[in-house]
Amino acid sequence: MESQTHNEEQGVEHLFRRLQDFPDDASLHFDIGLFLWEKGGEANGSTEKAAEHFIESAKLNPKNGEPFKYLGHYYGRISIDTQRALKCYQRAVALNPDDSDSGEALCNLLYQGGKDSLEAAVCREASEKSPRAFWAFRRLGFLQVHQKKWSEAVQNLQHAIRGYPTCAELWEALGLAYQRLGRYTAAIKSYGRAIELDDKMVFALVESGNISLTLGSFRKGVEQFRQALEISSQCVPAQYGLALGLLCLAKDCMNLGAFKWGASLLEEASEVARASAYSVRNVSCIWKLYADVQLAYARCYPWIEEVQELEANKEAFSASIISWRRTCLSAARLARFSYQRALHLCPWQANIYADIAVTSDLITSLDKDYERDLDACRQLPEKMCVGALLLEGDNYEFWVTLGCLSDQNALNQHALIRGLQLNVSLAVAWGYLGKLYSKMSKKKLARQMFDRARSIDPSLALPWASMSADCCVRESAPDEAFESCSQAVQMMPLAEFQIGLTKLAMLSGHLSSTQVFGAIQQAVQRSPHYPESHNLHGLVCESRKDYRSAAISYRIALHAISIALLDNQNSQIKDVSINLARSLCKAGNAVDAIQECENLRKEGMLDFEVFQVYAISLWQLGKNDLALSIVRSLAASVSSMEKTAMEISVSFIFRLLYYISGLDAVITNIMKMPKELIQSSKVNFVMSAIDALDGHNRLGFLVSRNLYFLNDHDEIDRVHFLIALGKLVKNGHDGFLAVQSGIAYLKRILHMFPNCSLIRNLVGYLSLSGKESNSCHLATRCCKLDHLDLSDKEGLKSASDIHGAAVVACYANGNSNPKSTFQTCTNQCSRGPAAIRYLQRYFHQKPWNHDARYLLILTYFQRAREERFPHQLCVILNRLICVALSNEFCGKKEMCYEYRQFQLLLCASEISLQCGNHITSISHAQKASVLVLPDNYLFFAHLLLCRVYAIKGDLLNCKKEYIRCLELRTDCHIGWMSLKLMECHYQLQIDSNVIDSNFEECLKKGANSWNMWIAVYNLVRGLISFHQKDLISAEELMREACSMAGFESCLFLCHGAICMELARQYGGSMLLSWAVDSLNRFHELLPISLPLASLLVAQAEGSLGAKDKWDRSIRLEWYSWPSVMRPAELYFQMHLVVRQLKDGPNVTGRLESSHSAWRWVIRAIHMNPSCMRYWKVLQKLMQ
Template sequence: KLGTVSVILENRTQTSRPEDKRSGWVGRGDVFVWFRVSAEEVLSSKMSPMQQDEEVGGEGGIEEVNREEADRRLLSKELENSVAAHPEDASLRFQLGVSLWENSGDSSESKEKAAEHFVVSAKYNPGHGPTFRYLGHYYCRVSLDSQRALKCYRRALAIDPDDSESGEALCDMLDSSGNETLELAVCKEACEKSPRAFWAFRRRGYLHLDQKRWSEAVQCLQHAIRGYPASADLWEALGLAYQRLGMFTAATKSYGRAIELEDTRVFALVESGNVFLMLGSFRKGIELFHQALQISPKNISANYGLASGLLGLSKECMSLGALRWGASLLEDASKIAGASAQLAGNISCIWKLHGDIQLTYARCFPWVEDDKMIQSDAKAFNGSLVSWKQTCLLAAFSSRRSYLKAVHLAPWQASIYADTAIASDMISSMEDEDSSHDLYSWQLQEKMALGALLLEGDNYEFWVTLGCLSRHTALKQHALIRGLQLDVSLASAWAYLGKIYREEGEKKLARQAFDFSRSIDPSLALPWAGMSADCLNRGLKSDEEFESCLRAVNILPLAEFQIGLCYLALLSGNLASSQVYAAIMQAVQRSPQSAEAHNLNGLACEARFEYESAVASYRISRCVMHNSSCKSSKSHFRDITINLARSLVKVTIERCTLSECFLFMYLGMLDTEGMQIYAYALWKLGDNNHALVVARALAAAVSTVGKISTSAIVSFISRLLYCISGIDLAITYLLKMPNEAFDSTSVSLVVRAIHALDQSTRLQSTVFKQMLSPFFWCGGCRNELFDGTF
């Protein structure tokens, strides 16, 4: 600014200028250049040689400061002289005022002198906007005359709408006085006058954000960004406006640009993470929350968002079958939510989030076999089952405790009462209590559901919650019907109503309710499961029944649906399917206390030729039945033991098979299938005599079984006799069988095989009769040869 030569260009005609040795005016047509010698020459000319030597020997920093101060004083003095010579020159007045204003520091006296020159300058040149800007600064900061300051600022903006300094100062004064409407009008007027008044568009966009006028805010902020493309505040504000409008993709881009310009923008990181959570991109949201916590480790919003993201990601993992991974994510989320509750224990939403995490953990915590000892050691299995149950129960208690804390902080929020009711219902279902409850007493879950309805009686979701949690059938039906009265298109209410009707034996009403629910919302799992269970009344085939249940499992992988899917797969011949195998494995992890789940898991393993795993599942199933408080039928125990014996035979553990069959004989529960397994195990161990004894007993029981079982018994005895006593005894046995016994594929194949080995052709007539049988020519025998059963 100040150097050896300083020039000031004046675009006007001058006829005379003062002459001075150190300054002068040189004419160049209509332009005159006023020059001056630097302050260094002036000072040096006035200093003695000794003073000059001392000055040269001083410190460089002090010398520079003194030089600049001298230059400023000299410039002010010269401007004063020029103003004195030309008192009506508005430009010189303005320059002198600026010099006094900037060099005054905190001196109010110098600023008052500067203001006098600004007033005179404005008098001679009323169209100069910066003059009114400095006058506005004086009245606002020095004399504290707000009315005059407002007038000066507005005059400056009227002259130059692009003057951001005057505009911001005027808006700051209006904002401090609470006159937001006038502030918005000023910005609007500047925007209409000049499209380059970017400060006005920015300020106007911020005001629209404050007033929640998101569409107008987007337009103004977009225009302001043209003038301030590197402003992280503008990009952040634009992202917020997009977010409130539901334009989440545009919001993430705006937030991302703000983060690129300034990577420490915690608000942009947190809000961008929230948007990604709403879009279902949990991993990206978690990454952004981690970045925010690196900048501000104790930020409540970032911790809350991180815990929410982990909860969403865990649900996504569990829906894909990764139960262990989902449980580990929930453990991390619980720690973060707990730490947030310690930082801000008076915020109800944090406690509610902690309750949601713990409730999900209690529902989805998987039972895992620690080692192979569990498969054969009943004590180890019981210990693992008790540990699993305690973990789930403690998580449910923690969930209810967090919900109650949230209720204490925000008793007006009805949804928290409903959450507390759900947690209480889960606790009561997991605790070892007597199944008989007093029908005239209200349970805790019912009371909490009623508490939600007392606050919001017209909320149909709370009526559905009461209908699902109540133990009174009449109250269930009333609550669900009340929910349908409030919203007839409520698919969940129709589905649960159909479940109630089915439990009460009203199958026609149940079918109608399930049909209504499925037509309203096909993505609901319960109607598909109900249609699968009602296949006989609907006239559906077994494959259609299986497909309906499979769809229910894909929509909502509940253990009950998965067990039903495996049972239908057993009936339809789809037990070896990978979908069925994955479903029953998840069912075992979710419900290890279910003997039926372990039994079906064993059948699925057996269908996949995994006999050792099948043996372990059958043993665990029997162990669960022994420990179960409810009474299991003898037929169930017999079926599981037969399955176990069959699998033991297939893994060549005949002695274990014999012990199981001896147990059956002792209990009087050895049926024809068990006798076949028993005889086969005796033969494998070389005890042929006892095997023949069991075979005779089995042959005597042929008349008491059905046609399918008769064919299986005849085929088995024929092969066993051939292996033990030779072809003669087998032929003798077959010749005694009636012709109806040879209609089966398995028996027909055995007869033909033995006939091929018999040189005497004693079974020629039997084989000839089979060829003349209508069963052979209708294709039943030939088709069964290729269906995979053989």
């Protein structure tokens, strides 16, 4: 520091010395002046000296502005000579318009002197002189903003901002100017920049909030006001804006019907507005806002209670209604008080009069006590309206308000017409006028008015509601009425409209639609005292199958009726009570339902619906006698009912009789019924169902005759469905269903109704359960599967289920991977992988669908089997099965679920077995073996156990299980065959004929395809003989099998192969020609070429000496292998083919000629280098 001052002093001394040398140097004077000026704080004398030097400098060089500036400072601040200061500054600015210090100082002085116009002139002059005089632009901009010259201000401010881009005030001012010019987006941007530069800019925040509100983005506005309040919590405009923004948001919510949300916003708004009103107190508009918020609250506050708790407690319900009403009322009263305060502050504001009128009207409607001094209160709204009109007679809105609030029709009409005279396109006024006319029952006039209102403003709810009421009266178009009313509700969620909508929905069958559900829920919130809203809510819940809530609503409706003390109370109570009884019954609460029915009976208010509910509830409780007596009394009254009621009652009686008294009783009853009662479609359907169960066909005549009365396709389909099921029962014997006769019938029907998916699915289902060979393919072809099944009907099998089951049923999964297996199923060649995908899609569609998962698991298991149980698949399967077992079947004891569990356990066991995990495998299989299932199925659990023990080497247990299998027996052919194979493999045999005789017994039961089964059994025996090296008997058995089932390709393959082997061992062209025959037959039957088969043919042909046939077969063989898997021997054989070609120069095939013989051999060696034969041939070839 010291050295610095030392330096300075040295500098000054130097300056002074030079001044002595050059006394006329202006800049020297200026430098000295500057030095003295800056030292000015320390010694008073120095500023005067400085001024002298400045004067000197100015005199010497009058073109330099700097000395003038400092002189201006001197006069302005020290010697307080404003005039001189002004002159000096003016000079400085004139010399250098960019000099912001002088400019600012000059303007400040002018401003202090109140010379605004001079100030502006100075700034303008400077700005015109130099575009870089940013201070002047800024000053000018501010001035113009002050003078409300917005568009000029914008220009100048924009220019100034180029000089001071980080000056928040400039941005703020620019924002204001834009705002006033109506350029809101630009304004918001400017304010935003200001806030960015300085986050304490309350004004900018408030104003951008205001703009947001104006533009309708309330949420943003609210946020900005909140921010402003964080900076300055007492800022009244921000408080006002926040409350207003919240009010606007709340109104949006109310228009959506989100009353609770709206109320919570209004509570906050009210808090803010109240604080603001009580802190400032004398601002009318804040009081008015507060009142507006309260009024909205009174209109929005919803009744939300835990209805379950009020269900049984009428007092609590009543109390909650009263408290709800009190909340609304006190809000309305508060609103009126606040309006009065506002009015008191600004009595010239006409609209507050109107507001008070509206609020008073609301209070009157909310408060029952007002009815006491009726006249005075009724007239209050009217009077206040007139007050508003006295102040502003030409305001049409007030006229409309008066038109709505007065209760004298003539005055109403006059007021509304007056309003229309002032503004002819006032849709509201037209609407209200229409309402007035329809109240006065001038229908035509009313409609005209409404039409006009709607054409002016289609978004007005009232005309739509009226239109709906119109349609409703005509009773011709309930749908149209519903549509119109739903329009009205969407525009304005008013409880009246919503209740009307629900009623219309009841008439037009839209009761379960979402819109109605939402509407009636909102209606309950806003008119909880009105019994009908609860009743309708109950009906809506009922239509959505939520019977418990429905019952609660009905109970509450009953409470509401008893509180409301209406005129036609009894009929209402009856209606609601019937509803209550019905929904209680449907909810499974029979005891309460009976209670309700008995109450109704005491009142003598029984109708057919109550009878039904009564009877069903009694039946559910097991009081069959009472139920029957009720049914009897219902039957007695049937003849006096109207048609639909009669149909319903009759079919109901039949059904209940069937459940209580059984099949025979109901059939005798039907026979006794007068014919005209049972001719309707509904009754007929029930009759068909009963007939289907009846083995004696007692009703057949009636049912088939009634078929002619039906003309609806769906109904006909369903009856045929039942008849087909009936065929199963009627033509069946010994507990077996006659599946084939059912299918035969359905096929005929399908011819008539080729489009009926119901019938198609049943055909598919039945053919699958028929267990015929190839039935699975028939099933898939029957069921249409154009799109994934979207219905959620339970009970009937869907097309997807049938497809899935068919895929499982086909032994060949159609795996596309040739490494694991070859496709041999002739019917369904390509569906396998697609089927797995399909089932996944089905499962993805409905992941809670256990059928889908079950089928997916089984299909996957098939795939795993075909691919020889790869580890990856086994892991997935294990996981899937594990879950399926754990949550699927709990609590369900039906046989089909037990069966599924059994099946899954066997799958799990098999997988464990394949993974080498014998212990788990055994435990799964043992679990399966103890399920409650017919022996027929359990057989397989023990068969599997037998296998596992055998593989494990535990022969003792294996034998035990084998014996257990023999004891249990099964109807399934495959079972016996497997057991036979096991028996032979592990020498378990006890008695040579047991299995044979069992198998024959089994054959007798399923009569249909025994040829095929015998053939297969012969195949099995043949294989066993083959294993025992008894080739001759094996050949015999195979031959027999082939003759039994001439359509089964694999039998011929086996026969052919065995013949070849025999021929190899014993020689003989006879055997060879047999082999050739069989193998050729095999080729004819199987459409695809199976590896090795052609090779066998080739060998046989070759041995017989037919060279070209050999040649052709080898080539066939070549093509039947997938390219990656061809064995070495095949290459070698090809070499032979090529060599033969060389010998006989006939046709040159493409394939053979591509390689020379020795190359084929080389390839064979490459495949299998260990075979000496190939090497030898190669050696020979090389030579």
